[in-house]
Amino acid sequence: MRFQLRRFFLIGLLPMLCSCQSIFFGAMNAGRASTSAITRTYAPDRDLKLDIYRPASSSASTPVALFFYGGSWRYGSRSEYAFVGKALAATGILTMVVDYRTAPQPAFPGFEADAADAVRWARDHASEFGGDVQRLFLVGHSAGAHIVALLATDAHYLAADGLKPRDLAGVVGIAGPYDFLPLTDPKIIEVFGAESEWPVSQPVNFVDGDEPPFLLLHGQGDRIVWPRNSEALEKKLRAAGIAVNYLRYPSLGHFRILAGFRYPRLAPTLRDTAAFINSTPGVAASKSRQ
Template identity: 40%
Template sequence: MLSFLLRAAALLGLAALLSACSGAAVLNALTSRAGYETARSVRYAPGPRGTLDLYVPDDAGPRTPVVVFFYGGSWDSGSKSLYRFVGQSLASQGYAVAVPDYRVYPEVRFPDFVEDGAKAVAAVERLAREGGDGLPAGRHPIVLMGHSAGAQIAALLAFDERYRRAAGARERLAGFVGLAGPYNFLPLREERYKRIFPLSTREASQPIRFVDGAPGEPPAFLAAGLSDTTVDPKNTRSMAARIRAVGGRVEERLYPDLDHIGAVSSLATALPLGQRQLRADLLDFLGRITGARRP
């Protein structure tokens, strides 16, 4: 069962962990600027939230994998500016990272934010093919990744390919990474979430419904903390079980004493937050599915 505290967890959790007024700002201030370049607010769609930040390793080449990371925020908040630490963490290991903003409630409702995500993925594909904003043209493996509500968005993009096709994306994904994601969270109980997910489209908001073992489904890495009281780890268990049941490839990792925010703060290299093992497991997965050589 999904516990609907995603907004507070995504936006305030880092602050609580760091005992500062703006925990994410402190974490990002401590994050290294060395070894990569950042292209800010690359346009992928109209409007103030139609941009992404792109982190590109200094030694990027035509086969450098690209990770598209969708942040959480309860589908009604969040900002790409909070996630430099994610970009740096993966760029330091040889991955380019795109972090899109996307429209949120009350401006939009489901599935609009997923459609925004699809447009961002299509724009990243074009950059990968044609080059630009520091990324060399080439054949870049693309991985979709998300935390919390962002993992729901990324999972739908990975397993319901209609979104990506409608946006013009055409590349086969190299992989999907879900961190503390809600994949199977009906029934809804809070009125606000019933408004975000209208009844007519509610069933289609559940990523688990679209896992069918089709040839194009990417290998998945699903991670959650057993101390997560925001999104029940049962979401990760059920999603992993479904992928296995249809013959898909999935690596399921459940970490004792890790909470909801720890699932993403574990990626930070500036401070010892969360669990180092999660980052190590994630990097091992990424290296294997993309063929990337770890520095």
Template identity: 40%
Template structure:
């Protein structure tokens, strides 16, 4: 049976020609209460980010960096207006960066792009007293793999002189692949050269010494096995780390990120759960690792 998200999108697309589901939720997304600034975090056409700045931002509010998915082969920041608006509606400055994808690059080059974007945000987004705002990393699908690996394998941000433990207040993975070896599909074998594959698995870097983690997975996901989230949660707990796992009954892969959009928030409380996770970190200061 089609999920609510798929059913809604299907009906609307039948009335909208070639519109995508993202086009439709973006069309229904409010343009008020925030402004969007277009910034370059590094030279190159895939090194831009959209910065969603709410009309009102609390002095100590963290910045959300949302990393979209696309199977490491596609994606565009403009598609995720609904996600930027979602977090901005809760009072968080939100950065949505582009990054290079296959075939232009392979793993780990897109990791370095994401690390550069996070470093740019850390350098440019300050509290009223001039201190860097802490960062909450949020990623969906391939973007969740990138976000989680940035937080758990600390060398990417260290190379940008942006230490994880002083910068990343928490990390949220939505429907992410964290433990996906061996690779079965040829297209992913091209994205991840064989010698790099062990370093692509976030689960291999789980430890006690990491920021708090929130994992979200839909039990109806047939694109990324929800077992990835369950296994990572178990591994982090085994290591003595801090992790929450939220599972949403019957929600599929695209539906999970779609529930950030205002018209679809009734499907699953993903935004409320992320907001609660962020608020639970309020008042904490660096280092954010144990």
């Protein structure tokens, strides 16, 4: 009975995320056993940091996940997403929750450059915390899902850090916008600039067969980022011969799918994300099978 009351309470909070973020994230982060994050600076010139959540035990093949949060590319803080880091770490995944610069300073593509730098840092340092750099995954929700999808499809961002999309073991996109033109919201237009530049912001425009495996999760009740975004990216990836699994969650909305990391009975987000990461082979193993 107590769980049911909590469940209904949280569901009632979810639609108010944009206006009552402190309430939502307070609910998501409340009542968890204390798990200390290790904070590191990954881009000293921009004072950008990430928080590292270590699993209780690790091995030579412990996977690593970099999580990028949403917030319309304008809002968010890594501390708000401690519940994601703790949840993934509890499944045996070394997890890094990453801050990045938000618009309007800088606008697109500044946050993509930040994300690429975070990947470079993780490749260089994950082994110090017990992670296998050959099993490096990107995970993102909403705008964060856009960031990781574009990073894994438009190769020039990672190339600036001496990497390529196939250096990633996989990508998990949760309720992400991947094919969202034309832009109509003035605040989103401010993020992506002149209309002539909009096409280079769309992950679907860069799928060419050099991508890592993808897992796409989307609630069919999402009216903030429409499911057609995941449908379009799945179609492009499949046509290019890329391994992709698109899981449709009936009736789920944009924020309840995120809340599934904290309360698995609300959504299977944690289960499906962890299953994909823990079952996907590392980069070296994948190459040896080709």
